[in-house]
Amino acid sequence: MREKLSNYFSFVFEDELIDEIVQVGTYKKLRENELLVDLGDKMVGVPLLLEGAIKIVREDKKGDEILLYFLERGDTCASSFSSALSHRKCGIRAIAEKDSEIIFLPIAKLDEWLVKYKSWRNFVIDSFNIRLNEMMETIDTLAFMKMDERLYKYLMDRAQIMRETALTTTHQDIAYDLHTSRVVISRLLKQLENEGKIKLHRNKIEILEF
Structure with missing residues (x-):
């Protein structure tokens, strides 16, 4: 120790x-x-x-x-x-x-x-x-960020804390943390993927712009 x-x-x-x-x-x-x-x-x-x-x-x-x-x-x-x-x-x-x-x-x-x-x-x-x-x-x-901005900031902050660019998590877990619904998170994650910021895998999210 x-x-x-x-x-x-x-x-x-x-x-x-x-x-x-x-x-x-x-x-x-x-x-x-x-x-x-x-x-x-x-x-x-x-x-x-x-x-x-x-x-x-x-x-x-x-x-x-x-x-x-x-x-x-x-x-x-x-x-x-x-x-x-x-x-x-x-x-x-x-x-x-x-x-x-x-x-x-x-x-x-x-x-x-x-x-x-x-x-x-x-x-x-x-x-x-x-x-x-x-x-x-x-x-x-x-108070000031839209949910898509909150979600992306959450992913970036978590990647920094975990010192990993591939986060093992579920859409429901993220929804709990951000106090919203799984459906909203799933839609916004897909939007971030279409923007080239992340890559979605099964129970894993890869941060592409880190």
Whole structure:
């Protein structure tokens, strides 16, 4: 675990902080589509993503989901962090988009590290800023983009997060993420294919303009 931490975080955290994370953190592997945290969960730790990608979604009163943002290697979940510090139940659902590796950091250390390590304080502030900007981008997308533009942006963002130009997914899964119907997604995907931006395969979408 220390090697993975050092590979990515040696230029982010002090060696002393990395040593503490190794001592108190809980290492966990997630399979693709495995649930990390769910709505209403009591947060006993905060995830630090070492490898993979995590999808963060919200759910409305009807049970419909909407995608908020993705986490990638080196990220933590600001929403989980906030819930942990305030001892509130989790307000998001986090699902592994691909096989992933995380370290759960205990709540008891979060406040202590904010005072003890400047690198940790900067990391947390940066994480909140990044997630806030992504949330604002999500709002702008919903308010100002047409569905075909939202769909193409979603595909490009996901390809970047997954570090793959061929996305394994279904039309229904995309519809869930974008809070629309499968019929609409299927029509718009075909439109994007006709425009030469993507190539459709069975349960896979290849991004041609990346």
